[in-house]
Each structure stands twice: as structure tokens, then as C-alpha cells.
Amino acid sequence: MTVKPRVAPAPEAPTALAASAVLAGALCLSISAILVKRAGVDAATTAVLRCAIAVIALIPLALLERRRHGGLSRSGILWAIAAGVALGIDYIAWTASIYLVGAGVATVLVNVQVIVLPLLALIIDRERVSVRFLISLPLMLIGVGLVGGIVTLAEVGDNAVLGTVLALIAGIGYGVYMFLTRRGTRRKAEGTIQPLAWATASAAVTSAVIAQFTGGLHLTGIGPSAWMYLIALALLGQVVAWLLINRGSVRLVPSMTASLLLIQPVLALVLAALILGEQLTVGQALGAGLVVVAVAVANGVWRRHSRRRRQILREPGSGPR
Numbered sequence: 443m444t445v446k447p448r449v450a451p452a453p454e455a456p457t458a459l460a461a462s463a464v465l466a467g468a469l470c471l472s473i474s475a476i477l478v479k480r481a482g483v484d485a486a487t488t489a490v491l492r493c494a495i496a497v498i499a500l501i502p503l504a505l506l507e508r509r510r511h512g513g514l515s516r517s518g519i520l521w522a523i524a525a526g527v528a529l530g531i532d533y534i535a536w537t538a539s540i541y542l543v544g545a546g547v548a549t550v551l552v553n554v555q556v557i558v559l560p561l562l563a564l565i566i567d568r569e570r571v572s573v574r575f576l577i578s579l580p581l582m583l584i585g586v587g588l589v590g591g592i593v594t595l596a597e598v599g600d601n602a603v604l605g606t607v608l609a610l611i612a613g614i615g616y617g618v619y620m621f622l623t624r625r626g627t628r629r630k631a632e633g634t635i636q637p638l639a640w641a642t643a644s645a646a647v648t649s650a651v652i653a654q655f656t657g658g659l660h661l662t663g664i665g666p667s668a669w670m671y672l673i674a675l676a677l678l679g680q681v682v683a684w685l686l687i688n689r690g691s692v693r694l695v696p697s698m699t700a701s702l703l704l705i706q707p708v709l710a711l712v713l714a715a716l717i718l719g720e721q722l723t724v725g726q727a728l729g730a731g732l733v734v735v736a737v738a739v740a741n742g743v744w745r746r747h748s749r750r751r752r753q754i755l756r757e758p759g760s761g762p763r
Contacts, residue, residue, distance in 0.1 A: 456693055463690030464702045470683035472709035474675060475545035476717055478537055481671035485537035486653035487660050488672065492533060493646035495676035500639040507635040514636045521626030522637040525619050526644025532615030533645060534652050535608040542605025549710045550586045551609035556704055558617025559624075563696040567625070574739060575701065581736035582704055588729025620699065624691050634688045642680060701736070708733050 478488060508514075514522070532552075539548040556579070563569040619641070626637055653659050664672075691699040708730040 460690040460693035461698070461702055463686045464694065464699055465705060467683045467686035467690070468703050468706040469709055470678045470686070471703075472549070472706045473713055473717075474679035474683075475540055475549050475710055476714060477671045477675040477679065478540055479545055479718075481668045481675065483664060483668055483672065484657070484660055485534055485541065486649060486656050486658070487664075488537045488675075489530065489533035489649035490646055490653060490659060491661075491672050492676050492680055493530070493642050493649060495673055496642045496680035497639060497646060499677060499681050500635065500642060504636045504639040514640070518626055518637060519640055521622055522640035523644040525622035525626065525637075526641035527648045528615045528618040528622065529641055530615075530645035530648025530652065532612045532619060534649050534656070535615065536612035539605045539609035539612060543609065545710065545714060548605065548609045548612075550707045551606060552613040552616055553586050553704055553707060554610055554613030555617035555620060556582060556586075556701060558614055559620045559699065560696045562617065562621040563624075566621075569696060572695070575698075578701070578736040578739040581732055581739070582701065585729045585732030585736055586704060586707055588725045588732065620687075620691065621696070623688055624696065624699070634685060634692075638681075638684050638688060642684075704733050704736070 481488060483491070536548060536552050539551070542548075543551075560569075560571050560575065564571055623637065623641065650659065687699075687703070694702075711726060711730060
């Protein structure tokens with residue numbers, strides 16, 4: 443009787459699973475702008491309710507994780523709270539920018555995180571940035587610019603400058619949140635729900651504090667349909683999305699996480715076309731394709747495929763079919 447040799451799992455399998463989790467999270471995030479516009483609630487109130495509703499859903503999950511894996515350390519809680527402050531700033535600024543420059547442009551501009559996350563990792567953690575990422579970065583930026591129609595920014599309204607600034611502030615907060623979350627959860631990869639719960643609660647408090655300087659909260663007059671959209675926003679755009687992204691990002695280098703999340707504006711445009719009936723311009727279609735190509739180049743998709751194919755061809759008995 444012959445015994446077949448054990449085949450070790452491909453070393454790229456964990457990376458592929460982590461990347462799939464980040465992409466699934468990006469899909470959940472991509473519908474957020476549509477839900478925000480459907481709800482029609484002001485930016486500060488939307489940000490606070492998005493986080494508050496999410497905390498209610500996260501608490502039982504966090505308690506279950508605590509019972510199974512133990513509680514977070516004091517430093518882990520502090521990292522999560524600090525990340526939540528950045529997330530609260532991101533949410534208020536981004537939601538406000540949606541009403542000023544539109545969902546498409548706001549979703550594109552918030553992806554300045556593609557520069558912030560790897561840059562923070564390079565400066566603070568001394569993590570190297572791949573040459574492929576540096577080469578593909580200009581393509582990414584051109585692609586997201588075309589997707590958001592940046593070249594025709596004057597057509598989006600009189601508040602374009604303020605909306606653009608707010609979206610960029612949101613993108614910086616987004617990148618800082620990603621960096622702090624990755625830095626905190628990397629120390630205890632099995633615990634991702636508790637940090638998210640702490641960060642979401644911190645974001646709710648941060649949003650509520652900022653709201654006091656931007657006109658306050660308006661909790662009355664929200665209709666049933668608006669509440670449904672806000673609940674969907676909290677569950678999909680906060681709970682599910684960030685659980686997937688946080689779980690996957692701790693197993694990926696920062697540049698890969700950042701570039702994978704650039705799929706978000708492309709998905710947002712597709713979903714907007716399907717749900718809201720928005721039509722893609724030629725420039726947006728070209729930009730979407732350019733983003734996809736740039737993400738593939740940054741992550742060495744073709745290089746890994748070619749290497750895997752060469753390995754298969756070198757195996758005994760293998761050959762072209």
C-alpha cells in the first residue's frame with residue numbers, strides 16, 4: 443500500500459482568506475453612502491446613531507468573546523478608545539461631505555487613507571512599503587479621481603471646496619483609525635469584537651461632543667423609514683464591515699489593506715447605479731477599471747498566479763492540458 447505524501451497548505455491561503463474578509467467588509471462599507479442619503483438625517487445625528495445602534499449589537503458579541511478568550515488589557519482598551527476618536531471625526535466629516543459634494547465624490551476622497559495608513563506604519567512602526575505599491579499608487583490616485591469626477595468638481599455644487607476638505611479630513615481620520623486598530627488588535631488577533639465595541643462607543647461619544655459645536659443632535663422627527671436605513675447603516679456599515687476588515691487587516695501588510703479598500707468607491711458606484719439609478723460616465727467607468735488594475739498590481743495578483751503556475755508545471759506528471 444502506498445501512502446500519499448501530505449500536502450502542506452499553500453502559504454498564501456491565510457493571506458487570501460484575510461484579503462477576502464477585507465473585500466467583504468469593503469462591500470458592506472460601499473453601501474453606507476447610499477443608506478446615509480436614503481435616511482436624510484443630519485451628519486452629527488447620523489454619526490451618533492450609527493455608532494450607538496452598533497454598540498447595542500456589539501455588546502453581546504463582545505461579552506461572548508470575553509468569556510471565550512478573556513478580556514482586553516488596559517492598553518488594548520486605550521488603543522480602541524483612541525481609534526474610536528479618529529473614527530468619530532471620520533464619520534461626522536464624511537457624512538457632512540456627502541450632502542455637500544455627493545456620495546460618489548465623498549466616497550472617493552475618503553480613500554486618502556490609502557496614503558495615511560502605510561505612511562503611519564512606515565514612520566511609526568518602520569514597516570516597509572512594497573515597490574509594487576509605490577508604482578501602483580499614482581494609478582490608484584488617478585483612478586479614484588476619475589471615479590469621483592474630481593476633474594469636473596465645479597459641477598457638484600457651490601459647497602464643493604468645503605465638502606472636499608471635510609471628505610479629506612474624514613479620510614485622514616479613516617487612515618488613523620485603521621492604523622490604531624491594526625496596531626492594537628495585532629497584539630491579540632483572536633480578540634477583534636471587544637476592540638470594535640470600545641472603538642464604536644468612543645466614536646459615538648466623540649460624535650456627540652463634536653455635535654455640540656455643529657448645531658446639536660436632532661433625535662426627534664426621524665421617520666420609520668429613516669430609522670430602518672440608520673439601523674441598516676449601523677449593522678452593515680459598522681458591525682459587519684469592521685468585524686470583517688479588522689479580522690482580515692491584522693494578517694495583511696498595511697499597503698495591501700489600504701489598496702484592497704480602494705475597491706470601496708468602485709463598488710459604491712455600481713451599487714448606486716443599481717439601487718439609485720445613477721449612471722456612470724465614461725470617466726468613472728475608466729477610473730473604476732483603473733482602480734481594479736492598480737489594486738491587482740499593488741497586491742501582485744498576476745505575479746503570484748504566474749509563480750503558482752510555474753510550481754504546478756514543475757511538479758512530476760504535470761504539463762499543459
